[in-house]
Amino acid sequence: MIRCVDTFSEIPTIYPNGVFDLARWRAYAQNHFGENISLFEDDMNECLATGSYTFERDYLPVLQAVWQHPWLEEMHQSFLAVVKGLSERLAQKFGNDLDVEKDWQSYLDALNSMDLEGYVALQQKAYDAYQESFG
Structure with a gap:
């Protein structure tokens, strides 16, 4: 069954002094996802291992932009x-x-009845604004 958990109030602990902290994120993710935390890091680590990306240049700016986003x-x-x-x-x-x-x-119809399209449109608007600001 799908489980949605609102952890928005916990997010500030991941950004002490307004800066993303990977160790605190790991603790947060471990608390909510247990052993499944690797699902989140495996893809990132695979990208980093190519040498084409760095955490500081390619991941951190996105995480910071989300935290600081006015919406x-x-x-x-x-x-x-x-x-x-x-x-x-x-x-x-x-x-x-x-x-x-x-x-x-039927599943798609249920999702559509929950204004998922509006939510996705808002996310797209935020992403587009980010792209304009940070390219």
């Missing part, structure tokens, strides 16, 4: 609106054992 609170509120009652609605629609492969169109 951060608005994006959080949009997230809350999209996921409000999500688990209950999905369980009601599909039962407690959601099988996305079994009924993909």
